[in-house]
Amino acid sequence: MSSGLLLVVLLAAVGAVAVLIRPQRASTLDFYLAGRRVGVATNACAICGDYLSAASFMGVAAAVYASGLDGMWYAAGFAAGFVPVLLFVAAPLRRFGEFSIPDFLGKRLGSDGARLTSVAVVQLVILAYLVPQAVASGIIWELAVGRGLGGLPAYTTGVLLSTAAVMLMVALGGMRGTTWTQAVQFLLLLAIFLWLVAVIAASGFSYPDALRELSSRPLANPVDDGGAWRLEPVPNRLDPGAPAFFGEPGGQYGQLEQGALIVSLAMGTAGLPHIMNRYFTSPTGTAARMTTVWVVGLAGLFYVLAGLLGIAARSIVQDASADTPWVDRLTTGGVLRVPEHAMPVLGEVFGGPAGLGAVAVGALLAVLSTIGGLLLASAASWGHDIYERYLNPRATQRQALRAGRGAVVLVAALSAALALAVPPESLSGQFPSIVATMVTWAFVLAGSALTPVFILAIWWRRTTGPGAVAGMATGTAVAVAMGAAGLLLGDAGAAQALLTPTLVSAPCAAAAAVAVSLATRPPKDVDGMWTRMHGTAADRRAVRLARLTMAGLGRRSREHRDGGRR
Amino acid sequence: MHDRHDPGPPAEEHDTPAEVDAAFRTLRRVALGHVAVFTGVLAAVPLLTGALAWWSQGRLFGGMSPMFAMTAFGLYAFFFTVCLAAATLSNAVEERMLGGPGRDAPRGDGPPAA
Numbered sequence: 001m002s003s004g005l006l007l008v009v010l011l012a013a014v015g016a017v018a019v020l021i022r023p024q025r026a027s028t029l030d031f032y033l034a035g036r037r038v039g040v041a042t043n044a045c046a047i048c049g050d051y052l053s054a055a056s057f058m059g060v061a062a063a064v065y066a067s068g069l070d071g072m073w074y075a076a077g078f079a080a081g082f083v084p085v086l087l088f089v090a091a092p093l094r095r096f097g098e099f100s101i102p103d104f105l106g107k108r109l110g111s112d113g114a115r116l117t118s119v120a121v122v123q124l125v126i127l128a129y130l131v132p133q134a135v136a137s138g139i140i141w142e143l144a145v146g147r148g149l150g151g152l153p154a155y156t157t158g159v160l161l162s163t164a165a166v167m168l169m170v171a172l173g174g175m176r177g178t179t180w181t182q183a184v185q186f187l188l189l190l191a192i193f194l195w196l197v198a199v200i201a202a203s204g205f206s207y208p209d210a211l212r213e214l215s216s217r218p219l220a221n222p223v224d225d226g227g228a229w230r231l232e233p234v235p236n237r238l239d240p241g242a243p244a245f246f247g248e249p250g251g252q253y254g255q256l257e258q259g260a261l262i263v264s265l266a267m268g269t270a271g272l273p274h275i276m277n278r279y280f281t282s283p284t285g286t287a288a289r290m291t292t293v294w295v296v297g298l299a300g301l302f303y304v305l306a307g308l309l310g311i312a313a314r315s316i317v318q319d320a321s322a323d324t325p326w327v328d329r330l331t332t333g334g335v336l337r338v339p340e341h342a343m344p345v346l347g348e349v350f351g352g353p354a355g356l357g358a359v360a361v362g363a364l365l366a367v368l369s370t371i372g373g374l375l376l377a378s379a380a381s382w383g384h385d386i387y388e389r390y391l392n393p394r395a396t397q398r399q400a401l402r403a404g405r406g407a408v409v410l411v412a413a414l415s416a417a418l419a420l421a422v423p424p425e426s427l428s429g430q431f432p433s434i435v436a437t438m439v440t441w442a443f444v445l446a447g448s449a450l451t452p453v454f455i456l457a458i459w460w461r462r463t464t465g466p467g468a469v470a471g472m473a474t475g476t477a478v479a480v481a482m483g484a485a486g487l488l489l490g491d492a493g494a495a496q497a498l499l500t501p502t503l504v505s506a507p508c509a510a511a512a513a514v515a516v517s518l519a520t521r522p523p524k525d526v527d528g529m530w531t532r533m534h535g536t537a538a539d540r541r542a543v544r545l546a547r548l549t550m551a552g553l554g555r556r557s558r559e560h561r562d563g564g565r566r
Numbered sequence: 567m568h569d570r571h572d573p574g575p576p577a578e579e580h581d582t583p584a585e586v587d588a589a590f591r592t593l594r595r596v597a598l599g600h601v602a603v604f605t606g607v608l609a610a611v612p613l614l615t616g617a618l619a620w621w622s623q624g625r626l627f628g629g630m631s632p633m634f635a636m637t638a639f640g641l642y643a644f645f646f647t648v649c650l651a652a653a654t655l656s657n658a659v660e661e662r663m664l665g666g667p668g669r670d671a672p673r674g675d676g677p678p679a680a
Contacts, residue, residue, distance in 0.1 A: 072637045076608075079645055083604050086649045087597040091656070208628020215629045238615065247634050248622050249615050258612050266608075286660070289653050296649045300642030307638045459594065527583045534590040535581035536664045544579070 012165075038175075038281040042183050044294030047278050049182030049189075050373035051078075051269075051295075052302060053129075054136040055439045057189060057366040060303060062339035063252075064310025065317075066221055067234070068214070068245070070252035071310060075303035077262045079296065081269025081443075084451075086292040089270050091285035092458045096533040099280060100380040101273050101450065106389075108457050108533070110523035111465020115385060117472050121449045122273045122381050124476075127415070128442035129274070130374045134419035137162035137367045143344070144360035159419045162364065166371045167412040170379070171405045175281060178372045185369040190298070192362040193305040199350045200312045207308060210315035211247055218243030219251050222332035231333040246314065257496040261440075264502040268443025271450030274373035277380060283546075284539040313342035320349055371415075375408050382407035440500065444483065448505035449475035456513050461530065463513065464520040471513025478505035581664050589663040593656055600652040607644055611636050 038046070056078060063071030098104045101122055106115030141158020148157035170178055201207075219234040236242045237257070238250035245251075253261065269275060282288040318334035320327040327349070330341055347359035383404035388395050395403065453471040456463045479501050486498030497503075523529075532538070614621040615633065622633045630638075 069634050069637060076637060076641050079642055080604075080608060083645055083648055084601065087601050087604075087652055206628070208630055210629075211634070212625070212629025247629050247631060249612065249633065255612055255616075259609070262608065286657055289656065293646070293649045293653050296642075297646050300646055304639055304642055530590070531581055531583055531586045534593070535586045536660050537579040537581045540579045540665045 037283055038179055038278075040282075040287050040291045040294060042179065043278060043282055043287075043291045044298060045183035045186045046179045047182075047275060047291065047295050048298050048302065049184075049186035049369035050274055050278060051272075051299065051370075052186065052189060052366055053133060053370040053439060054140075054363055054366050056302070056306065057363055058340050058343045060306035061310040061313060061342050064307050065313045065336065065342040066339040067252035068219060068314075069247055069249055070258070072307050073253065073258055073261060074265070075306060077265025078269075079299050079303050080262065080266040082292055082296045082299065084266060084455075085270045085275075086289060086296070088455050088458060089276070090279055090288040090292045092533045093276065094279050094282050094288035095285040095535070095538060096529070097280070097538075099277075099384045100377065101271075101276055101454070102381055102385040105453065105457060105468055106385070108523075108529055109463065109465040109468050111468065114453075114465040114468040114472075115389070117469045118450065118453075119381050119385050121445070121472050121476060123378065125271070125442050125446045125450070126273060126374050126378045126381075126411075127418075128438055128445060129272075130371065130378075130411070130415040131418045131422075132438040133367045133371045133374070134159050134163060134415045135422055137364060137371070138419060140360055140363050140367065144357065144364075156420060159416050162368060163371070163412050163416040163419075166368050166375060167408060170372050170375045170412075171408045174404075175376060178376055179278075179281065182369040182372060185365045186298070188365055189362050190302060190305075192358055193302065193309065195358070196346055196350065196355075197305050197308050197312075200309075200316070200346070203350070205312060205316070207311055211311055214311070214314055215245050215247030217245075219246050220333070220335070222335055222337045224337075229332040229337055231335060253496065256494065257500075260497040260500040260503050263506075264440065264444050264447055264500040267447030267451050267502045267506055269446075271446030271454060272442070273381065273446075273450075274370075274377040277377045278373070284542050285536065286539055309346060310342065313346050316349060317342065317345055320345070324349070371412075375412055378411040379404045379407040382411070441483065444479050444500060444502055444505070445476065447502040448479035448509055449473075452506050452510040453513055456510065456517075458533065460514075460517075461526050462517050462522055464517040464522050466520045467513045467515075467517030470516040471509040474512035475505050475509030478508045579665060585664055589660060592659050592663065596652060596655050596659060600648055604645075604648050608641070611641065 056075070060071070060075045060078075063074045065071070093104065096104060096108060098107055102115045102118040105118045106112065138155040138157075138159035141161070142154040145158070146154055148154045149161075150157075152160070169181060173181070220231045221234055222229045223232045234244040234251050236244040236250040237252065237254040242250075249258075279288045279291070282291055313336075317327060317331065317336055321331040321334045322328075327345060330336055330338070330345065336342060336345065343363075344356055344359050347355035347357075349355075351358060383400065383406075387403040387407075388400050392399060392403075449472045452475060453463075453468045456471070457468065482498045482501035482505065486495045486501075489495035489498065611633065620632070622631050624631055626632055626635055
């Protein structure tokens, strides 16, 4: 019950923040980009809140719990994604300005085709990310509260309440409200991880000793053998025939699969619309670059803690199952049948019902902050790139804002409807593996279709609109075809690598974009756009203006002080 | 009366295409150099397993092998270092090649200040 109360308070708080921080001026710049005045630390925390979904909060510890060392590569791939963002995208993207990825590509390449194609790809990526988050919110409610409101089932209540709360936050608060709630949500997630790692260490638990003990015997996980669960040794993917060990590679991936996963995650981040849109909120390109440095530091700290919790869970659950009946019911031979229960079990073992509630709140926070960013990115794409540009080019600010808010409501309703159409009982045993898997598809799509075109548009003058369209279409087609082949192959051969095909699809997209660009005419005034994107004049103007404002404020305060003395 | 430290009204900031092109080429070298180091280290962590048994089976402290320590902690420190180095260098390049202190001073046809 305390978990349920915590979740209700959380949802009410999200709605209240939206009302309190809603923008006072009615402009699309404020609604979509918080007036481009979000500071480095705030934006870094908000990007982390946006980026770290349920897949990161519960999925990383679960992956380490189930596969040991190989489970850590998921987290490494998620964190690695920001290095290409910093090196190739952050500063030039911000300096070029605009509102969204389609807006950037449309203006940079002078092409309606590039704009409309990227709107389609962006919506696909957002939907692939959004639906599993809505599903996750329903399942978290089901696990933590266990009953619905107003005669609705628990799962439906969770999906509807969380979607409504985030919809309210985004529609009223716009980017400003979303930024602040995401930043606070990330800090709460980090606090929950720090608390768990600290109480586990304070109980006398030694991470190195636990690792030595876990690595001293072959890794074995429960498998469902026609309704009867039994422990089965995990085969070593690097050395067929040999057993896998917790602290050694081979528990989950061969070298090809590992490379494919890392490339997919590392390339995907630069094409995620809800993350890239946040860079437009920085005041300058230099601030956008430094924001990424902070993000890499904060996300790295988060993933280190997630890995430690995965190690602790593997050792502690085994001991707890021997003398705690409710843990024993979740395990076979001392190992959790659903690895994603690792975090809730740790919370309950070290914090009782309040600890379980804290973990449930953390999981829901991770979901809510990600849904908020995705809804806003989708609204920017529909409201700004389609409504304002094509449907009603003479729209007033009020009409454009109404369109943006309408887009938020429609996309939220669509994602809730799709989440409700999924039978939750078929997913509850997989949660959040299904979240992590679908999120990986979003990364694959973004990394295959958007990132190569994005990097070419920023770093290669000859990129053209038709080239970008060809690149996005090729990347999407190759990624979908290879992913479908991987699904059909199931467990056979290179199926795992086919499910993360960016290693192949991104070069195909880049090759198509280059070939078609060379055969078509580049847009006019590339020099002007180059100067805007790679020059720093606008940054310097912004810094100068900020200094002037500070000097003016300082002078006014001194005059006020002197006047007071007289 | 103006404050002595008042930076004055903002001068019209601009970059010429030639300056931007030179800075762009330098920044491209910085990005490619750092991405090469990033890719090399990221690829080396799993690939060393096949070449060096100690990398995945040796023990540094407790049951932690060098590869485990690198994957669990080292990679994140490495990502942060690469990002910090690249950002610092890129900022320095831009500061030096675009809009340096000399550009802040008024230029052109006006008479020298009395």
